[in-house]
Amino acid sequence: MLKINENYLKLPGNYLFAEIKTRVNDYKEKNPDADVISLGIGDVTQPLNDEIVNALHSAVDDMSVPESFKGYGPDHGYSFLIDAILENEYASRGVKLGSNEIFISDGAKCDTGNFQEIFGLDNTIAVTDPVYPVYVDTNAMAGRTGEFINGKWSNVIYMPCTAENNFTPALPKETADIIYLCSPNNPTGTTLSKTELKKWVDYARENGSVIMFDAAYSAYITDDEVPRSIYEIDGAKEVAVEFRSYSKKAGFTGTRCAYTVVPNALTVKSESGEEVSLNNLWARRVSTKFNGVSYIIQKGAAAVYTDEGKKQTAITIAYYMENARIIREGLQELGLKTFGGVNAPYIWLKTPNGMTSWELFDKLLNEVNVVGTPGSGFGPSGEGYFRLTAFGSRVNTIEAVKRIKEGLEV
Numbered sequence: 001m002l003k004i005n006e007n008y009l010k011l012p013g014n015y016l017f018a019e020i021k022t023r024v025n026d027y028k029e030k031n032p033d034a035d036v037i038s039l040g041i042g043d044v045t046q047p048l049n050d051e052i053v054n055a056l057h058s059a060v061d062d063m064s065v066p067e068s069f070k071g072y073g074p075d076h077g078y079s080f081l082i083d084a085i086l087e088n089e090y091a092s093r094g095v096k097l098g099s100n101e102i103f104i105s106d107g108a109k110c111d112t113g114n115f116q117e118i119f120g121l122d123n124t125i126a127v128t129d130p131v132y133p134v135y136v137d138t139n140a141m142a143g144r145t146g147e148f149i150n151g152k153w154s155n156v157i158y159m160p161c162t163a164e165n166n167f168t169p170a171l172p173k174e175t176a177d178i179i180y181l182c183s184p185n186n187p188t189g190t191t192l193s194k195t196e197l198k199k200w201v202d203y204a205r206e207n208g209s210v211i212m213f214d215a216a217y218s219a220y221i222t223d224d225e226v227p228r229s230i231y232e233i234d235g236a237k238e239v240a241v242e243f244r245s246y247s248k249k250a251g252f253t254g255t256r257c258a259y260t261v262v263p264n265a266l267t268v269k270s271e272s273g274e275e276v277s278l279n280n281l282w283a284r285r286v287s288t289k290f291n292g293v294s295y296i297i298q299k300g301a302a303a304v305y306t307d308e309g310k311k312q313t314a315i316t317i318a319y320y321m322e323n324a325r326i327i328r329e330g331l332q333e334l335g336l337k338t339f340g341g342v343n344a345p346y347i348w349l350k351t352p353n354g355m356t357s358w359e360l361f362d363k364l365l366n367e368v369n370v371v372g373t374p375g376s377g378f379g380p381s382g383e384g385y386f387r388l389t390a391f392g393s394r395v396n397t398i399e400a401v402k403r404i405k406e407g408l409e410v
């Protein structure tokens, strides 16, 4: 008899952002005239910059003549993009990596979700709580997380990050095999300092763990002291995989381009005692299951690193960070406690008057037509918090803050 993957049946409810979409669509159906502003899912609103668009057009032209037409691309990605990444994202911060350590992909969501596939099922994962739901849900689909009881998976180590510990996860007492860290953090908008990251690298080295470091929002760091990459920490190449993306850096949520770094120094012992290179395993997985990001899109991503591309990309990032300031300061004037929004495009706020996260979601949707993301959707320690994104248009951001200030009693 055909069997399904029973692990899927253990998943609680819908994927967070699908659930929000359903609730918002229901509301819109019942209130067709409502002007609903979404500051919920972190989706960009500003168009691709001219430098990227010109590169995309010219790459389309390349595809139109036999001399420059491209079929399947190289497994790791085109060297014009990999070289630009090595120089601009890493060498510029004192990090030396080789071209075979970079894998161009179609998204950090897919890669952070898929990477667990190359690890055994009996590993224990540790996640910060609240957390980007993809890490936990994909491990649950694989059957690594145990049972879902009272809002928690029995085989997941949750590391609470709340205002009380300044959103800094404590090292687990148990041994965590796979550790997910995200800095700048989605959803809390906070970052890990060099000192904090060093503790994690040391822990991983001592315990034979692997760190999955999600740096999808690194372009939003404004403070020079905050590390952009985990490889700025000594020894990290032996224990960490890093995920980066053009989605938020350059408006590629709909265009799709990202990259994952798997250093050659990162090895794990197999059951037979052999040192196995994770780079080799990931390369094997990628070449078997993926045919690469299209040449056209990789050309667009490479345009982020021309002089003009850098200037234009910085302008859009500054635009979103100004939104972050407007939200942060507006909510603070109202008397709300806010976090993040300085080195990240997310503002994390404490719900007022003891409201639950979903109560605040419903209130804002129904009464002022503003959509945010309930903190509890990111994990049990997100209860009593709420996330707003800075990725809206300026007009909508200003209007949403005005509506919240007028409609919410604190």
Ligand code: MLT
Pocket: 040, 041, 042, 043, 109, 186
């Ligand atoms: C979010 O809102 O957390 C992000 O947009 C989700 C994602 O990047 O997949």
